Amino acid sequence: MAAPATDRRAQQDAHPSGDERFALLDKALKRARFEQDQLVELLHTAQEVFGHLSDDVLIYLARQLRLPPSRVLGVASFYHLFTFEPPGDHICTVCMGTACYVKGAEDVVRETSEAFDVPAGETTDDGRLTLWTARCVGSCGLAPVVVFDGTVLAKQTPQDLIAHVRELLAAEDAAAEEEAG
Amino acid sequence: MAKVIDLDDVAVNEAEARSRYRWRIKVCSSTACDASGAGPAYRAVEQRVEEQGLEHDVQVVPTGCMGLCSAGPLVRTEPRGGQPTLFQEVNERVGADIVERHVKGREDLAEHQLDEGLPFFTRQERVVLSNAGRIDPERLEDYVAEGGYRALVSALRMRPRGLIETIEASGLRGRGGAGYPTAKKWGMLHDAVADEKYVVANGDEGDPGAFMDRAVMEDDPHRVLEGVTLAAYATGASKAFLYVRAEYPRAIKRLEQAIRTAKRQRLLGRNILGSDFSLDVEIRTGAGAFVCGEETALLASIEGQRGQPRMRPPYPTERGLYGRPTMINNVETLANLPDIVRRGPEWFRRMGTEVSPGTKVFALAGSLRHTGLIEVPMGLTLGEIIEEIGGGCPDGRAFKAAQTGGPSGGCVPASFRDLPVDFESLRQAGSIMGSGGLIAMDEGVSMPEVARFYMDFSQDESCGKCTPCRVGTLEMHRLLERICAGEGSHRDLELLEQLSRTVRETSLCGLGQSAPNPVASTLEHFRDEYLALLRDEPVGVAHG
Ligand SMILES: Cc1cc2nc3c(=O)[nH]c(=O)nc-3n(C[C@H](O)[C@H](O)[C@H](O)COP(=O)(O)O)c2cc1C
Ligand code: SF4
Ligand code: FES
Ligand code: FES
Numbered sequence: 001m002a003a004p005a006t007d008r009r010a011q012q013d014a015h016p017s018g019d020e021r022f023a024l025l026d027k028a029l030k031r032a033r034f035e036q037d038q039l040v041e042l043l044h045t046a047q048e049v050f051g052h053l054s055d056d057v058l059i060y061l062a063r064q065l066r067l068p069p070s071r072v073l074g075v076a077s078f079y080h081l082f083t084f085e086p087p088g089d090h091i092c093t094v095c096m097g098t099a100c101y102v103k104g105a106e107d108v109v110r111e112t113s114e115a116f117d118v119p120a121g122e123t124t125d126d127g128r129l130t131l132w133t134a135r136c137v138g139s140c141g142l143a144p145v146v147v148f149d150g151t152v153l154a155k156q157t158p159q160d161l162i163a164h165v166r167e168l169l170a171a172e173d174a175a176a177e178e179e180a181g
Numbered sequence: 182m183a184k185v186i187d188l189d190d191v192a193v194n195e196a197e198a199r200s201r202y203r204w205r206i207k208v209c210s211s212t213a214c215d216a217s218g219a220g221p222a223y224r225a226v227e228q229r230v231e232e233q234g235l236e237h238d239v240q241v242v243p244t245g246c247m248g249l250c251s252a253g254p255l256v257r258t259e260p261r262g263g264q265p266t267l268f269q270e271v272n273e274r275v276g277a278d279i280v281e282r283h284v285k286g287r288e289d290l291a292e293h294q295l296d297e298g299l300p301f302f303t304r305q306e307r308v309v310l311s312n313a314g315r316i317d318p319e320r321l322e323d324y325v326a327e328g329g330y331r332a333l334v335s336a337l338r339m340r341p342r343g344l345i346e347t348i349e350a351s352g353l354r355g356r357g358g359a360g361y362p363t364a365k366k367w368g369m370l371h372d373a374v375a376d377e378k379y380v381v382a383n384g385d386e387g388d389p390g391a392f393m394d395r396a397v398m399e400d401d402p403h404r405v406l407e408g409v410t411l412a413a414y415a416t417g418a419s420k421a422f423l424y425v426r427a428e429y430p431r432a433i434k435r436l437e438q439a440i441r442t443a444k445r446q447r448l449l450g451r452n453i454l455g456s457d458f459s460l461d462v463e464i465r466t467g468a469g470a471f472v473c474g475e476e477t478a479l480l481a482s483i484e485g486q487r488g489q490p491r492m493r494p495p496y497p498t499e500r501g502l503y504g505r506p507t508m509i510n511n512v513e514t515l516a517n518l519p520d521i522v523r524r525g526p527e528w529f530r531r532m533g534t535e536v537s538p539g540t541k542v543f544a545l546a547g548s549l550r551h552t553g554l555i556e557v558p559m560g561l562t563l564g565e566i567i568e569e570i571g572g573g574c575p576d577g578r579a580f581k582a583a584q585t586g587g588p589s590g591g592c593v594p595a596s597f598r599d600l601p602v603d604f605e606s607l608r609q610a611g612s613i614m615g616s617g618g619l620i621a622m623d624e625g626v627s628m629p630e631v632a633r634f635y636m637d638f639s640q641d642e643s644c645g646k647c648t649p650c651r652v653g654t655l656e657m658h659r660l661l662e663r664i665c666a667g668e669g670s671h672r673d674l675e676l677l678e679q680l681s682r683t684v685r686e687t688s689l690c691g692l693g694q695s696a697p698n699p700v701a702s703t704l705e706h707f708r709d710e711y712l713a714l715l716r717d718e719p720v721g722v723a724h725g
Contacts, residue, residue: 039485040468044427078487078644079468081427098390098584098620099546101634135389135471135638137428139213140546140620141250141553152216 097136111158213250225276245400247314250553269295313400332522351526357511360604370416373506387471388587391618398432402439408515490690533559537603547620564598586615589695591702611702639696650693653684
């Protein structure tokens with residue numbers, strides 16, 4: 001049974017590490033028929049699958065699309081949504097759109113950043129919490145809004161948010177301790 | 182090949198299916214209500230309906246945004262042939278009560294009701310949003326039952342030129358911000374000669390504090406598809422792209438699903454509705470770059486490149502995607518088309534003003550009692566929107582200014598309450614219509630701070646291609662930071678105004694050209710606030 005040309009290409013060039021996540025990326029590549037203009041879509045897929053865009057993944061994409069790696073990196077670094085560092089266990093995204101801003105989102109970012117000792121845009125040293133900012137998550141009527149691990153939290157004061165995160169981390173600690181004996 | 186769908190059949194069947202239920206309970210399941218707990222409320226309603234054995238009497242319908250997000254989660258009950266009732270802040274318990282006490286027990290539950298006689302609802306005129314919050318966006322039948330795809334049927338019987346003339350007669354202007362006459366752009370693509378032409382729906386919605394287009398795409402995806410198809414037919418395009426920002430995964434999912442359904446019913450794809458006209462539609466996602474809303478940058482992004490603008494001319498209608506003629510229309514612009522075609526341009530012109538006919542959708546936010554998504558006739562005054570629809574500022578605070586147009590717009594002071602909200606009037610007042618973000622600010626907000634906020638945004642989003650914008654916005658932001666910190670001088674303010682002019686006049690694309698607007702408009706209307714922050718005395722003023 002002869003595989004279609006693109007299939008063969010994907011197989012030949014399959015990632016040597018054997019990491020299964022590359023198989024998911026291969027599927028997306030095939031669906032995109034290895035077209036170079038699908039680069040942005042494929043970067044999205046890669047980030048979804050791997051959580052972030054490592055050099056390894058970028059080079060892999062470049063090879064599969066027959067593009068110079070510099071072009072792939074150039075495109076990826078242009079867009080804000082792509083991230084090159086692995087995020088922490090929890091992602092806390094504070095909306096800094098206008099509606100949230102006029103309702104005090106700046107204080108939410110500042111105080112959260114101080115409380116957990118992590119600058120906006122970065123991850124705590126222990127890798128447990130990433131603090132990001134976003135521009136309008138589309139719930140302006142509920143400003144200020146925070147998206148915590150994908151859940152939208154409405155009308156957040158700095159105190160609300162800090163308490164929420166502390167509680168969650170404490171619960172995890174307790175669970176870990178219990179497990180440890 | 183699949184049989185051509187009979188729209189009237191679908192509508193009749195749908196009406197019949199609905200008439201079997203004595204009640205329909207609509208639960209807003211859109212982003213904001215979701216965030217305030219619509220999920221558990223929905224499950225509570227569904228569960229009680231089941232427990233009470235009401236499945237054959239009561240239909241539970243998940244809908245898009247009902248508008249008044251700040252009072253969510255919202256639920257609307259519609260008894261067959263009776264008066265509907267809207268409920269606010271519906272949690273699990275209220276959801277259960279709605280089924281057990283309101284539907285079954287015929288109690289009013291007055292304490293949970295939200296009065297649909299509020300100006301928030303009665304002052305609106307919903308065209309683009311006519312189905313939002315009313316239908317299940319995931320069902321084609323729901324859209325068809327409301328008259329969907331009828332415009333496409335009649336358009337396919339017209340010549341493309343005739344369709345362009347209809348839109349010209351309606352006076353429709355682009356809702357993406359600039360208000361360019363839609364028919365004029367269509368005419369250019371129509372006249373362009375090429376082996377392939379493209380239409381692009383701009384759903385990038387970059388204004389940070391606005392979600393009009395997201396609502397249209399999520400809550401009524403088939404309307405967007407019908408609009409795109411009409412635009413493509415009128416202009417002779419054979420392929421359409423929907424460019425949607427990646428921050429809107431639900432909109433992307435809904436559109437993808439709608440495309441599949443429409444294709445299956447031959448409302449898209451090859452030989453649409455049995456005609457000679459074919460249209461292929463593809464979704465492309467943005468990746469968080471404001472400048473990609475600009476049309477030439479958007480095209481670069483679709484081609485898989487860095488989203489940097491280029492010089493115009495050539496305009497995209499001459500040389501666009503892959504070097505071929507391409508037309509870009511905003512999502513809301515496209516969503517107006519089905520109703521204009523179906524109800525006629527005269528109907529459309531009866532709304533709005535002479536030069537800005539029709540309606541505009543706004544994301545109403547900020548310091549207001551009622552916030553959410555509204556659609557109003559163009560030309561309604563700022564005061565009517567802020568005070569009547571928005572209910573004014575809460576807690577007795579004084580309304581100070583309205584921000585429109587986001588980082589490309591400006592702040593209109595409270596004294597302009599009689600200003601009609603349309604393209605020209607807003608521009609005269611130093612702002613722009615923009616895509617529809619409308620944020621009310623009260624006395625607690627400092628205007629230089631607002632200008633700093635937007636300049637921070639613009640310097641961050643500048644693509645860096647041209648120096649005036651890249652360096653100018655950075656420098657303006659630095660000056661604003663100094664001023665806001667109380668460390669600025671009169672000289673700094675002078676420099677800021679000079680830079681505003683330079684950046685406006687010498688930047689390559691709209692981002693740079695309009696980035697100084699928030700500064701200019703706050704300086705025009707709130708200069709005192711800047712002066713009060715400066716650390717030195719004006720030069721040349723003698724002290725007595
Ligand atoms: C920096 C910048 C950002 C823009 N962002 C958007 C946007 O998010 N959505 C949009 O429809 N138009 C946006 N526009 C306007 C588009 O370039 C274009 O004019 C519009 O999509 C045309 O559609 P219309 O004629 O239907 O309004 C933006 C323009 C600039 C300069
Ligand atoms: S004006 Fe700004 S955003 Fe536009 S091309 Fe120049 S640098 Fe890029
Ligand atoms: S500005 Fe924060 S949700 Fe829109
Ligand atoms: S999201 Fe429910 S009313 Fe807007």
